[in-house]
Each structure stands twice: as structure tokens, then as C-alpha cells.
Amino acid sequence: MVWRILGGIAxxxxxxxxxxxxVAEHNKRGFEQQWLSITFSKAIFLGNGLVAIxxxxxxxxxxxxxAMGPIAPFDAASIFLAIGMAIIISSWTKNYxxxxxxxxxxxxxxxxxxxxxxxxxIALLGAIQSLFEGSMYTFVFLWTPALSPNGxxxxxxxxxxxxxxxxxxGSSLASRLLAHTLTYIDIAHTLLKGLEKIIAxxxxxMFVCGDxxxxxxxxxxxxx
Numbered sequence: 001m002v003w004r005i006l007g008g009i010a011x012x013x014x015x016x017x018x019x020x021x022x023v024a025e026h027n028k029r030g031f032e033q034q035w036l037s038i039t040f041s042k043a044i045f046l047g048n049g050l051v052a053i054x055x056x057x058x059x060x061x062x063x064x065x066x067a068m069g070p071i072a073p074f075d076a077a078s079i080f081l082a083i084g085m086a087i088i089i090s091s092w093t094k095n096y097x098x099x100x101x102x103x104x105x106x107x108x109x110x111x112x113x114x115x116x117x118x119x120x121x122i123a124l125l126g127a128i129q130s131l132f133e134g135s136m137y138t139f140v141f142l143w144t145p146a147l148s149p150n151g152x153x154x155x156x157x158x159x160x161x162x163x164x165x166x167x168x169x170g171s172s173l174a175s176r177l178l179a180h181t182l183t184y185i186d187i188a189h190t191l192l193k194g195l196e197k198i199i200a201x202x203x204x205x206m207f208v209c210g211d212x213x214x215x216x217x218x219x220x221x222x223x224x
Contacts, residue, residue, distance in 0.1 A: 008137065024095050048167030053161045060157020073157070 019040075026036050059073035066072070116123050143163075148154050 021092070021095050025093070028095075044171055045168060047172065049164060052164035053168070056157045056159075056161030056164060058157070059160070060155050063157065064155060104159075 022039065023036065026039075028146065055073075055077075058076070062072035062076060063067045063070055116126060144156065
């Protein structure tokens with residue numbers, strides 16, 4: 001449980017510290033503002049999508065084909081973490097924020113609380129983000145035991161790669177929908193049709209691995 005708590009803190013830092021550094025560095029260098037949205041779009045599509053798919057396949061290779069044990073993907077991740085840390089230390093400049101405002105931590109917290117209370121949109125955005133992260137962590141905790149309730153040997157890496165592929169397709173679909181002047185009903189209808197396709201493709205990992213019966217069919221029927 002302690003490691004799960006630390007993992008949640010690390011994930012929050014992962015999705016906040018780097019973005020904050022990027023925004024500040026982008027503004028400091030005087031780049032065009034439209035480049036920022038393009039950078040974030042590519043980071044989500046390539047970083048959270050393509051790289052995650054490759055990581056899942058690589059992890060499955062370490063555990064399955066090379067038989068290095070279930071801890072091997074985590075050991076391999078520490079190597080890539082060290083490489084990334086070396087690149088950041090050697091090439092990234094330190095960002096201290098706005099040097100003109102020397103505020104202590106509690107003052108910053110009070111300013112954030114006032115901003116949330118004074119603007120309904122900020123409060124709603126925070127609530128949506130919290131609910132999304134809560135549901136995501138629930139899914140992260142439960143998808144593995146749900147697919148193998150009796151300890152069945154399933155290819156976790158392939159299944160994770162399929163999840164990330166679906167996420168990448170959803171991100172691409174959402175960006176294309178927002179680029180057109182569609183009504184909310186049209187967007188909702190398109191998203192529901194896409195969800196139907198994703199549910200229909202839930203058997204892809206089993207087809208790839210050649211073990212269709214390794215995942216209980218009742219899980220897919222419940223999703224439908």
C-alpha cells in the first residue's frame with residue numbers, strides 16, 4: 001500500500017512538473033503560443049500512446065519470451081529512468097518559476113484555494129480531473145485480477161499495449177471532433193459508436209496470443 005501511495009505521488013508529479021516546466025520554458029524563449037498545443041498533442045499521442053504500446057510489448061517480451069520473471073519490466077524501467085534523468089540533468093535548464101514573486105508554500109496554497117473558490121470553472125475542472133484520476137486508479141488496481149481471477153497466466157504486456165492503443169485512438173478521435181463544428185449530440189453519438197468498436201475489439205489480445213479462453217467471457221458481456 002505504501003508503494004501504491006508513492007506511485008500516486010510520482011504519477012501526479014509526472015503529469016504536472018514536466019508540463020509546468022515546458023510552459024515556463026516555452027514562454028521564456030518567446031516561442032509562438034500555437035506551438036505549445038502542438039507539442040502537447042504530440043506528447044500525448046507519441047508519449048502516452050506509441051511509447052506506452054512499445055513498453056507493453058517490451059515488458060511482455062521480458063516476462064514471456066525471455067522468462068526473466070514478473071519483476072523484469074520494472075527493472076528495465078529503472079534503466080530507462082536513469083537514462084532520462086541523465087539527459088534532463090545535462091541538457092535542461094533549471095526553472096524556478098516567477099522570480100518576481102517570492103512567496104512561501106502556504107501563501108501559494110492560499111492563493112490556489114482563493115482561485116478555486118472564486119472561479120467555478122476552475123473548481124469544476126479540478127473535480128473532473130479528480131474523478132477521472134480516481135476511476136483510472138480503480139481500473140489500474142482491478143483489471144489484472146479481473147482478467148485472471150484464478151491466477152491464470154495471461155499476457156499482461158500485450159493486453160496493456162492494446163489498452164494504450166485504444167487510448168491513442170480515442171485521443172486522435174477527440175482532437176478531430178473538436179476541430180470541426182459539431183453539436184454535442186453529434187460528438188456524443190460518434191464517441192458512443194467508437195466505444196462500441198472498442199468493446200468489440202476487446203478480444204484482440206486473446207487473438208494475438210492464441211489463447212481465446214484465457215479471459216472470462218462474462219467480463220466482456222458485462223461491459224456490453
